[in-house]
Amino acid sequence: MAHIQLPEGLPGIRGPMAFSPETTKPLNLLVDQLLWSPDNTLSRGERELIATYVSSENDCQYCQAIHGAIASHCLGDDDWNLVRQVKDNPETAPISGNMKALLAIAGSVQKGGKHVSTDQIERAKTLGVTDKEIHDTVLIAAAFCMFNRYVDGLGTWMPDDPAMFRQRAALVAEHGYSAANPTPAFIPTPV
Amino acid sequence: MAHIQLPEGLPGIRGPMAFSPETTKPLNLLVDQLLWSPDNTLSRGERELIATYVSSENDCQYCQAIHGAIASHCLGDDDWNLVRQVKDNPETAPISGNMKALLAIAGSVQKGGKHVSTDQIERAKTLGVTDKEIHDTVLIAAAFCMFNRYVDGLGTWMPDDPAMFRQRAALVAEHGYSAANPTPAFIPTPV
Numbered sequence: 047m048a049h050i051q052l053p054e055g056l057p058g059i060r061g062p063m064a065f066s067p068e069t070t071k072p073l074n075l076l077v078d079q080l081l082w083s084p085d086n087t088l089s090r091g092e093r094e095l096i097a098t099y100v101s102s103e104n105d106c107q108y109c110q111a112i113h114g115a116i117a118s119h120c121l122g123d124d125d126w127n128l129v130r131q132v133k134d135n136p137e138t139a140p141i142s143g144n145m146k147a148l149l150a151i152a153g154s155v156q157k158g159g160k161h162v163s164t165d166q167i168e169r170a171k172t173l174g175v176t177d178k179e180i181h182d183t184v185l186i187a188a189a190f191c192m193f194n195r196y197v198d199g200l201g202t203w204m205p206d207d208p209a210m211f212r213q214r215a216a217l218v219a220e221h222g223y224s225a226a227n228p229t230p231a232f233i234p235t236p237v
Numbered sequence: 238m239a240h241i242q243l244p245e246g247l248p249g250i251r252g253p254m255a256f257s258p259e260t261t262k263p264l265n266l267l268v269d270q271l272l273w274s275p276d277n278t279l280s281r282g283e284r285e286l287i288a289t290y291v292s293s294e295n296d297c298q299y300c301q302a303i304h305g306a307i308a309s310h311c312l313g314d315d316d317w318n319l320v321r322q323v324k325d326n327p328e329t330a331p332i333s334g335n336m337k338a339l340l341a342i343a344g345s346v347q348k349g350g351k352h353v354s355t356d357q358i359e360r361a362k363t364l365g366v367t368d369k370e371i372h373d374t375v376l377i378a379a380a381f382c383m384f385n386r387y388v389d390g391l392g393t394w395m396p397d398d399p400a401m402f403r404q405r406a407a408l409v410a411e412h413g414y415s416a417a418n419p420t421p422a423f424i425p426t427p428v
Contacts, residue, residue, distance in 0.1 A: 049358045050368035064371055069270050083259070106351065137287035151390075158295065159389025167240045177241035181257055181391065184302035195379035198350025199342075200372065 047133040057204045058108030059197050060227060067229035074224040077193075080186050081116075082221040082222040088179055090219070091120030092145055093186060094154050095132055100187045103156045106194035108204040113190075115208075115215035144173050148183045155187035248395045249299030250388050253417060258420035263364040265415040268384075271377050273413040274306075275374035279370055282311030282411070283336055284377060286323055287343050293379045294322040294347045300396040304381075306399075306406035334365050339374045346378035 063070040081093045094117035101109035114129040123129060131139040136149035140199035147170040154161035162184070170180060220227045243252035250354045253259040284309035289415035292300035303322040314320060319384045322330040338361035340392070345352035361371060 049355070050371050051355065066369075066376070067269065068274070069274075069376060072263040072266035072270060076260065076267065079260050079263060085259075108351065109262060127328075155386050155390040159297065159386040159391075162240065162390045162392070164240070178257075180241050181253065184390040185257070185260060185387055188383040188390060191386055192379040193367040193422035195346050195382055196376055199346040199353045199375040199379060200350075201353070206286075 047201070048113055048203065049199075052200070057150070057210075058112065058202050059193060060226065062200050063227050063229070070229045071224075072228065073193075074227055074229070076226050078191060080182065080189060082218075087176065088148075089120065090141065092148075093182070094120060095129070095145065096149065096186045097184055097190050098129055099136060099149055100152055100190040101194050102154045102189065102222060103153060103200075104194040106190075106198055106203065107226050108197050109190065109194050110174075111204065111211050112214060112218075115211035116218055117210070119215040119219045131199045144170070144175050144179075147173055147175055148179065151180065151183050152187035155184055158192060159184075159188070189210070238392070239394065240390075243391070248401075249303065249393050250384060252393050253387060253391050254255070254405070254418050254420070255348055259416065260421045262415075264402065265418055265420070268382060268414045271373065273409075277369075279339075279366065279373065281294050281312065282308050283339075284373070285311060286320070286332070286336065287340065287374055287377045289320055290323055290327060290379040291343055291347045292385050294344060295385040295389075297381075297389055299388050299393065300381065300385050301412060302395065302402050303405060303409075304398075306402035307409055308401070310406040310410045324417075330397065333359070335366050335370075338364055338366055339370065342371065342374050343378035346375055347382060350375075 048061060053064040056064055062156060063120070063167065075115070082090060086093065094113050097113040098110050100119050101113055110133065114126065118124065118126050118129050121128060133150070136146055143150065151162055151166050154163065154166060167180065182207065214226070239252060244255040249254055260379060272288060273281060277284065285304050287310050288304040288358070289301050292304055301324065305317065309315070309317045309320050312319060319331065323332065323340070327337055338357070341363065342353055342357050345354065358371065405417070
């Protein structure tokens with residue numbers, strides 16, 4: 047049972063988001079910009095991998111399940127094997143050197159901002175990673191330290207049916223987060 | 238020196254915010270809703286105390302300085318003594334029982350969402366703390382686990398002159414965060 051009375055039937059972050067539409071609007075705008083915006087040299091799948099890895103390090107079951115499913119959807123990782131390998135150890139996963147360098151930075155952000163080292167930054171820059179990619183990685187990792195705590199700090203529940211996550215992943219990948227989590231501000235008024 | 242090339246002369250979070258206006262807009266909307274909106278049974282000063290305490294636990298010097306200054310401004314704590322006592326130990330600080338219960342929850346969120354215990358929730362509810370107050374406390378604490386990591390994960394700098402923080406605190410307390418950190422979307426186009 048959640049720590050506060052949340053609307054029934056909504057798993058994970060969707061319960062608190064329905065409870066508090068006024069904070070949900072900026073949270074969805076933020077995650078749309080960070081993970082879904084097409085205007086980024088990191089692909090949607092790569093950004094979702096960063097979110098998934100940080101959620102896994104924070105042991106947030108709901109966030110790593112849904113963002114892992116979205117990453118897999120975007121990357122054509124049908125059996126979720128790539129996501130499992132990244133969560134297990136990014137350094138040995140079959141991803142680019144740039145992504146390994148960025149996931150190392152994300153892993154340090156998860157522990158605390160001061161854990162990011164100049165060596166990690168130099169490693170990334172030597173590979174040609176841009177300042178914007180480093181910025182976005184730090185902010186995605188930081189944002190998931192928020193989302194994970196929001197989900198678990200209120201004691202939300204989650205379903206154990208992978209089909210639900212696959213279905214929802216397809217919805218979010220196509221339409222984005224604001225559209226998939228409508229708040230009153232986003233629901234068109236009936237004419 | 239920051240880990241990436243940020244606009245010069247802007248301390249703490251203001252450098253990354255100027256670097257990335259598209260993510261700054263939702264971040265300011267979120268913090269305005271959480272800390273500055275008048276529509277809340279927790280006062281602005283109380284909400285700023287939660288932000289300050291979490292920032293202190295995360296050892297983020299910039300965030301605890303600016304939000305501590307705003308809390309002090311809102312609470313008439315001219316010598317910053319109350320803020321110091323809260324950062325030192327909320328249980329012995331001269332604040333309400335409700336605030337002590339909420340800061341205990343915030344302290345657990347800072348460690349990780351699963352650290353929030355049913356005993357902490359029951360303590361708060363027994364005192365008459367509402368579900369919305371618990372929700373907002375969890376999200377404020379979670380959000381500052383993001384902001385603190387954003388500030389420190391990019392290696393930003395901070396000034397050491399307390400007068401700067403007092404001056405900025407007065408500005409934010411009066412006008413809110415979006416107005417104090419204008420992004421291109423918020424700057425009126427010259428006619």
